[in-house]
Amino acid sequence: MKKTLAALICASTIMGGAMAENIVRTPAPGNFPISTVVEVPSAVKTYYLSGVVPAKQEDGxxxxxxxxxxxxxxxxxxxxxxxxxxxxxxxKMQVYLVTDPAVGKMDFDGFMKGYSQFFGTEAQPNTPARSAFEVKALYLPEWFVEIEVIAVK
Structure with a gap:
């Protein structure tokens, strides 16, 4: 009985460690660079990053x-x-986009050009589940993008 219990505990420990590495991403149809579902095992550590806004460029x-x-x-x-x-x-990623005055609306295409440099590439094929929202404004009127993410390890 003790050997059986020890074997079960050992097996569950091994399985728990293996599950932590098994994040499953279901790709969106048509090669769109997001995941429609991301399955995360309970044994991982979760990181919640607050919204990040752009930094000024060299031209100010x-x-x-x-x-x-x-x-x-x-x-x-x-x-x-x-x-x-x-x-x-x-x-997981949540994107907040504001109307770009040069475009006259939320510039989703511009967002995707930037996003696609980081996700769904050959070098970095992992894609997050993602939502994008058009919002009226962010803190500074010059900001068109704010992104918050959840990461796991």
């Missing part, structure tokens, strides 16, 4: 939606690296 502006998206994702990447994480560890 924040740039267009694409440039702001790249800036925000680089900021997220730096925060993740500080915690020993990578962009591939992101499982």
């Amino acid at each position: 502006t924040f740039g267009n939606t694409e440039a702001q998206t790249v800036s925000v994702l680089k900021g997220i990447e730096a925060q993740l690296k500080a915690k020993g994480l990578e962009m591939s560890d992101i499982v």
